[in-house]
Amino acid sequence: MSNCCGSSACSSNETPSLAPAKVSPIPYIKLFFAGGAALLAEVIGWILPGWGWISLMLALSAIALCGTDILKRGWLSLLKFDLTINALMSLAVTCALLIGHWAEAAMVLVLFTLAEWIEGKSVERARHAIQSVLSLAPDTARILMSDGHWQSLPVTQVKIGQRVQVQPGERIGLDGRIVKGHTFINQAAITGESLAVEKQLGDSVYAGTLNETELFEFQVTAEAANTTLARIIKRVEEAQADKAPTQRLVDQFARVYTPIIFFIALATALVPPIFFGGAFFDWLYRALVLLVIACPCALVISTPVTIVSGLARAARLGILIKGGSHLEAGSRLNRVAFDKTGTLTQGQPELRSFKNLSGMSDEELQQLASSIAQHSSHPVSKTLTLAYVGERLTVETLIAMPGQGLQVEFNKHRYGLGNDRLARAMGVPLEAYKADVARIESQGESCVLLIEDARVLGLFGVADPVKPNSQEAIRDLHSLGLRTLMLSGDNLNTAGAIAQEVGITDVKANLMPEDKLNVIKKIMEEGQQVAMVGDGINDAPALAQANLGLAMGAAGTDTAIETADIALMDDDPSKIATYIRLSRFCMRLLKQNIALAIGIKFIFILLAFQGQASMWMAVFADMGVSLLVVANGLRALKFK
Numbered sequence: 001m002s003n004c005c006g007s008s009a010c011s012s013n014e015t016p017s018l019a020p021a022k023v024s025p026i027p028y029i030k031l032f033f034a035g036g037a038a039l040l041a042e043v044i045g046w047i048l049p050g051w052g053w054i055s056l057m058l059a060l061s062a063i064a065l066c067g068t069d070i071l072k073r074g075w076l077s078l079l080k081f082d083l084t085i086n087a088l089m090s091l092a093v094t095c096a097l098l099i100g101h102w103a104e105a106a107m108v109l110v111l112f113t114l115a116e117w118i119e120g121k122s123v124e125r126a127r128h129a130i131q132s133v134l135s136l137a138p139d140t141a142r143i144l145m146s147d148g149h150w151q152s153l154p155v156t157q158v159k160i161g162q163r164v165q166v167q168p169g170e171r172i173g174l175d176g177r178i179v180k181g182h183t184f185i186n187q188a189a190i191t192g193e194s195l196a197v198e199k200q201l202g203d204s205v206y207a208g209t210l211n212e213t214e215l216f217e218f219q220v221t222a223e224a225a226n227t228t229l230a231r232i233i234k235r236v237e238e239a240q241a242d243k244a245p246t247q248r249l250v251d252q253f254a255r256v257y258t259p260i261i262f263f264i265a266l267a268t269a270l271v272p273p274i275f276f277g278g279a280f281f282d283w284l285y286r287a288l289v290l291l292v293i294a295c296p297c298a299l300v301i302s303t304p305v306t307i308v309s310g311l312a313r314a315a316r317l318g319i320l321i322k323g324g325s326h327l328e329a330g331s332r333l334n335r336v337a338f339d340k341t342g343t344l345t346q347g348q349p350e351l352r353s354f355k356n357l358s359g360m361s362d363e364e365l366q367q368l369a370s371s372i373a374q375h376s377s378h379p380v381s382k383t384l385t386l387a388y389v390g391e392r393l394t395v396e397t398l399i400a401m402p403g404q405g406l407q408v409e410f411n412k413h414r415y416g417l418g419n420d421r422l423a424r425a426m427g428v429p430l431e432a433y434k435a436d437v438a439r440i441e442s443q444g445e446s447c448v449l450l451i452e453d454a455r456v457l458g459l460f461g462v463a464d465p466v467k468p469n470s471q472e473a474i475r476d477l478h479s480l481g482l483r484t485l486m487l488s489g490d491n492l493n494t495a496g497a498i499a500q501e502v503g504i505t506d507v508k509a510n511l512m513p514e515d516k517l518n519v520i521k522k523i524m525e526e527g528q529q530v531a532m533v534g535d536g537i538n539d540a541p542a543l544a545q546a547n548l549g550l551a552m553g554a555a556g557t558d559t560a561i562e563t564a565d566i567a568l569m570d571d572d573p574s575k576i577a578t579y580i581r582l583s584r585f586c587m588r589l590l591k592q593n594i595a596l597a598i599g600i601k602f603i604f605i606l607l608a609f610q611g612q613a614s615m616w617m618a619v620f621a622d623m624g625v626s627l628l629v630v631a632n633g634l635r636a637l638k639f640k
């Protein structure tokens with residue numbers, strides 16, 4: 001048993017581990033007969049008072065059927081004075097037997113066992129919600145063999161570089177890049193977005209996604225154990241180990257709660273009879289009821305079920321949360337800072353204008369820019385690389401200057417490709433180009449300078465269109481009561497124009513990566529809870545510094561998955577508001593659960609104290625509350 005009141009959970013008063021652990025099927029038949037025997041024992045006790053021995057026999061057989069395990073474990077713990085739930089239960093049941101409450105003792109054990117099984121099953125269900133994501137990827141794939149025919153092979157045997165064929169309507173078994181054909185793919189398994197995406201030659205496809213329209217072939221880029229889908233599952237499973245602050249609080253509470261109840265029960269049994277002439281058996285019974293109520297399982301089980309359900313739901317929505325604490329963090333945020341390029345904009349700038357200030361031909365100039373740019377993965381560089389289609393030059397000793405651009409040395413010259421800060425760093429007098437730069441920027445374009453030694457060879461105007469969902473994303477965040485701001489390495493003109501387009505009023509531009517970090521730091525020093533949203537390019541320090549780091553493009557880059565607390569599997573910024581609503585929803589469930597668990601227990605403790613609660617009622621209350629909080633926690637799986 002791995003559930004709450006079983007050995008692994010309440011014995012240490014720790015949150016049950018939700019890592020793989022097998023819960024065997026519920027032994028219905030045993031429980032049914034044991035329950036029947038216990039009930040019959042009670043009935044006989046009522047209507048045939050003289051036949052007490054039959055009652056006793058029935059009760060004992062019920063206990064033998066389902067309670068020996070708990071009694072054994074309980075007494076072993078008691079002897080070590082380890083106040084586990086099993087220990088308290090065993091003590092209560094044994095004492096009840098000794099003072100003649102046979103039927104009740106049996107019933108307590110039967111119900112307790114049943115509750116344990118049901119709880120175990122529920123936790124398993126939440127865990128299963130995560131595992132079921134992985135089962136989306138098929139076990140086999142059709143592979144091109146060396147003799148030219150196609151053969152179905154288990155995906156685990158497929159190597160990187162092999163060629164796979166996918167039929168329309170078929171799920172894709174591995175990650176790869178399309179080498180033949182063109183199709184529409186439903187990527188809901190990875191991104192949560194079920195609108196089919198068009199895929200062409202060279203585009204990436206992911207294991208677990210669904211090929212909707214055409215036959216195509218792809219080349220494998222990751223082995224089965226290392227696909228994007230497999231990495232998501234691994235992350236979410238690891239995330240369970242990281243506890244949300246509320247969860248830790250609950251664990252601490254449970255740790256002191258059980259011993260306290262134990263001593264209250266002890267005092268209840270002893271103090272009134274010894275000092276106030278109370279009836280011993282009467283007070284002993286009340287003490288036993290208290291012991292049964294002492295079970296903190298509802299409280300202990302309620303948090304992990306909610307958190308795991310929330311993590312699983314988020315994964316299904318394409319939001320990869322790397323820990324329970326990051327699920328909780330969203331509910332406390334009041335600021336969200338955005339990087340611009342690749343986050344609010346598409347990250348694929350267009351080359352809009354070009355000015356040749358050198359003596360070379362336009363062709364030569366573009367070739368030079370492309371040859372330098374090809375070594376960087378910065379969106380601006382990518383665009384300039386692709387803007388030239390011919391043969392590129394070989395450049396050596398390249399230095400990347402984050403937030404500025406690139407510097408290279410070759411042919412005995414020093415070249416630079418980047419913004420005005422780079423030009424200044426290279427000692428280029430900018431006075432002569434001021435008008436040109438200003439003209440480009442006034443069109444909402446970022447100006448990239450191609451520099452040779454101390455002069456400018458050319459100016460490139462690039463502009464990056466806004467993502468279709470950016471405006472909606474900002475509006476949603478505002479309606480949730482959060483304040484937004486933009487932190488950009490770009491010039492104020494361009495950054496301001498984009499900010500205005502998406503609805504952000506607070507813009508900080510011309511920032512170096514460490515400036516972004518400092519802005520975040522300052523906001524945090526003001527006592528704000530701030531999230532940084534970025535793509536990992538030139539904003540990694542800020543992502544790491546913020547209360548919460550959210551990365552874009554998780555489906556593409558590993559660095560984003562590594563640095564951030566949360567990764568959005570598609571690059572859709574409107575998922576941020578979804579995440580915050582999910583976080584708030586889960587926290588609301590958690591608070592309801594804690595209030596329910598503690599509130600109902602508290603009422604029963606008072607009733608028991610006044611002698612108005614029976615052991616039956618106590619066990620029913622314990623089981624009832626447990627089921628209630630578990631059902632409530634599982635609602636996170638249904639979040640929309």
Ligand SMILES: Nc1ncnc2c1ncn2[C@@H]1O[C@H](COP(=O)(O)OP(=O)(O)OP(=O)(O)O)[C@@H](O)[C@H]1O
Binds near residue numbers: 373
């Ligand atoms: N590798 C590069 N190649 C060409 N230009 C670059 C490169 N890196 C930086 N730059 C120039 O420096 C500017 C600032 O870069 P940085 O990456 O800090 O911000 P950004 O990409 O413009 O916007 P944001 O910070 O909002 O994402 C860019 O606009 C670009 O002009």
Ligand SMILES: [Zn+2]
Binds near residue numbers: 005295296
């Ligand atoms: Zn319990």
